[in-house]
Amino acid sequence: MFRPMGISIAVFMAVLFLGETLYAGCIIGAIIVTLGFYTVMRGKWKEQNVILNHKVDDCLESSSDKMPLLLSNAKKEI
Secondary structure (H helix, E strand, C coil): CCCHHHHHHHHHHHHHHHCCCCCHHHHHHHHHHHHHHHHHHHHHHHHHHHHHCCHHHHHHCCCCCCCCCCHHHHHHHC
């Protein structure tokens, strides 16, 4: 699995031990990549929890063709 924190640690170690130059763009880019990765992973985790709790099954059940999708239309047709 891809771990962006490992890249950040490697950059920090290179600056500390090898004397590499650290630019602001590098820091900003590392923060953006790390936040993006963990945001996607959090979203996938929440989606998995919803699926496990069967909340999605209630929303995705197939209904009959005669049943309206919107409740406002249901009052007009009945």
